[in-house]
Amino acid sequence: MSTLQLPDHLLKSLMEREQKGLLRKLNKNTPAIDFCSNDYLGFSKLGLLTKTLRTTESVEAVPYGSTGSRLISGNSELIESAEKHIALFHHAPSALIFNSGYDANVGLFSCIPQKKDLVLFDELIHASIYDGIRLSHATHYKFKHNNIGSLQELIARHKSSYENIYIAVESVYSMDGDTAPLLEMVDICKMNARTYLMVDEAHAVGVFGKQGRGLCSALNIENKCFARVYTYGKAMGCHGATVVGSEALRNYLINFSRAFIYSTALPGHSIEAITAAYRLLIETNQQEKLQQNIAYFYSRTSGLKNMIKSQSSIHSLIVGNNIRAQELEIIFAKNHICARAIKSPTIKEGTERIRFCLHAYNTKEEIDQLMVLLNVI
Numbered sequence: 001m002s003t004l005q006l007p008d009h010l011l012k013s014l015m016e017r018e019q020k021g022l023l024r025k026l027n028k029n030t031p032a033i034d035f036c037s038n039d040y041l042g043f044s045k046l047g048l049l050t051k052t053l054r055t056t057e058s059v060e061a062v063p064y065g066s067t068g069s070r071l072i073s074g075n076s077e078l079i080e081s082a083e084k085h086i087a088l089f090h091h092a093p094s095a096l097i098f099n100s101g102y103d104a105n106v107g108l109f110s111c112i113p114q115k116k117d118l119v120l121f122d123e124l125i126h127a128s129i130y131d132g133i134r135l136s137h138a139t140h141y142k143f144k145h146n147n148i149g150s151l152q153e154l155i156a157r158h159k160s161s162y163e164n165i166y167i168a169v170e171s172v173y174s175m176d177g178d179t180a181p182l183l184e185m186v187d188i189c190k191m192n193a194r195t196y197l198m199v200d201e202a203h204a205v206g207v208f209g210k211q212g213r214g215l216c217s218a219l220n221i222e223n224k225c226f227a228r229v230y231t232y233g234k235a236m237g238c239h240g241a242t243v244v245g246s247e248a249l250r251n252y253l254i255n256f257s258r259a260f261i262y263s264t265a266l267p268g269h270s271i272e273a274i275t276a277a278y279r280l281l282i283e284t285n286q287q288e289k290l291q292q293n294i295a296y297f298y299s300r301t302s303g304l305k306n307m308i309k310s311q312s313s314i315h316s317l318i319v320g321n322n323i324r325a326q327e328l329e330i331i332f333a334k335n336h337i338c339a340r341a342i343k344s345p346t347i348k349e350g351t352e353r354i355r356f357c358l359h360a361y362n363t364k365e366e367i368d369q370l371m372v373l374l375n376v377i
C-alpha cells in the first residue's frame with residue numbers, strides 16, 4: 001500500500017459525505033454580485049487597504065517575515081505600537097494580536113477557564129470558541145441561543161459547584177446575524193460573583209458602534225467585559241485578530257496561551273494592514289454606506305416569513321434542508337449572484353439556509369435584483 005494512500009476509514013468518511021451531497025469543495029470565485037464575502041466595508045475589494053498601504057512609507061522598510069514567535073524573535077516595536085493603538089481605540093487597558101480569529105479564540109478559551117471552572121456558551125457559538133473550550137479542562141454547558149432564562153437556569157443550578165463562571169458569546173452571530181442580549185448578560189455577571197463575560201466581536205467590528213468600534217462600544221459596556229475578541233478578516237478586510245482586556249490578561253496570555261506562544265508572529269505587512277484598516281474606519285464613511293444597505297435590505301425583506309430578523313450585515317433565509325439550500329445557491333449563481341448555502345452539519349439540522357452578507361459596495365439595484373429572485377423561488 002502506498003504511504004500516500006488515505007486509510008480506509010477516512011476514505012469511507014469522505015464517501016459518506018459525498019453520498020449525502022455534503023462534500024466540501026474549494027471553488028474558485030467567479031465574478032458575481034457579492035452577497036457572500038465578509039468584506040462588509042469593502043476595504044479589501046475596493047482596494048482601499050491597498051491604496052492606504054501604498055502611501056504608508058514604513059511598509060517598504062518592513063521585512064516580510066516576522067522570523068519567529070513573539071517570545072523568540074518575532075516581536076517588534078511595530079506590533080507593540082499597533083497593540084497600544086488598538087487598545088486605545090477599543091477603550092481597553094491592553095491588547096494582544098493573534099494570527100487569526102480562530103487562533104485568538106482557541107488561544108483564549110483553552111487557557112483561561114481552569115479545571116474547577118464552568119464555561120457557559122451560546123449554542124450557536126463559533127467553532128473556534130468551542131474548540132478552545134474543549135481544549136480547556138473546564139466543565140462546559142451550552143445555553144439556548146440568546147436565551148437569558150436558559151443561561152440563568154444553568155448558573156443557578158451549577159454556581160455553587162464551580163470557582164469561576166465564564167459566559168462565551170458572539171456580539172453578532174455568524175450564521176443568524178442576530179445580536180446577543182449583552183446588557184442582560186452584563187447584569188447577570190454583576191449579580192453573580194466571579195462570573196465573567198467574554199465577547200467575540202468578529203461580525204460587529206466595523207459594523208456597529210462609533211467608527212465601527214463594535215457592539216460593546218455601542219452599548220457602552222466595553223469595560224464590563226472580561227475579554228473581547230476583534231477579528232480582522234471580515235469588515236476590516238485583512239487578517240489577524242486581537243484579544244483586548246486588562247494588562248494582567250495580556251500578560252497571562254503571553255505566558256499560557258499556546259496558540260500565541262507556539263506560532264510564528266504575523267508578518268509586519270499584516271500589522272501595517274491592520275493599522276491601515278483602523279485608519280480607514282476613522283477616515284472613510286463605509287460604515288454609513290453599509291448601514292444604509294442593511295436598512296434597505298431589511299425594509300425589503302422584513303415581510304419574508306423565514307428570514308431571520310437581523311440588523312447586522314448577515315441575513316439568513318431558512319429553507320430547512322440541505323438539498324433546497326444547495327438548489328438556491330445554484331439558482332442564485334446562475335443569476336450572477338453569489339450567496340452561500342449553509343448546510344448541516346455546520347448548522348443544526350432543519351435550520352439549513354441561504355445566507356446573504358451585505359456590504360457597503362452593494363447597490364440598491366443589486367438588492368432589488370436579489371429581491372426579484374427571492375420573490376419567485
Ligand SMILES: Cc1ncc(COP(=O)(O)O)c(C=O)c1O
Pocket residue numbers: 100101102103105126128170174200202203231232233240241
Ligand atoms: C464569530 C467568529 N469568530 C471567529 C472567527 C474566526 O476568525 P478568522 O477567520 O480570523 O480565523 C470567525 C470566522 O468565521 C467567526 O465568524
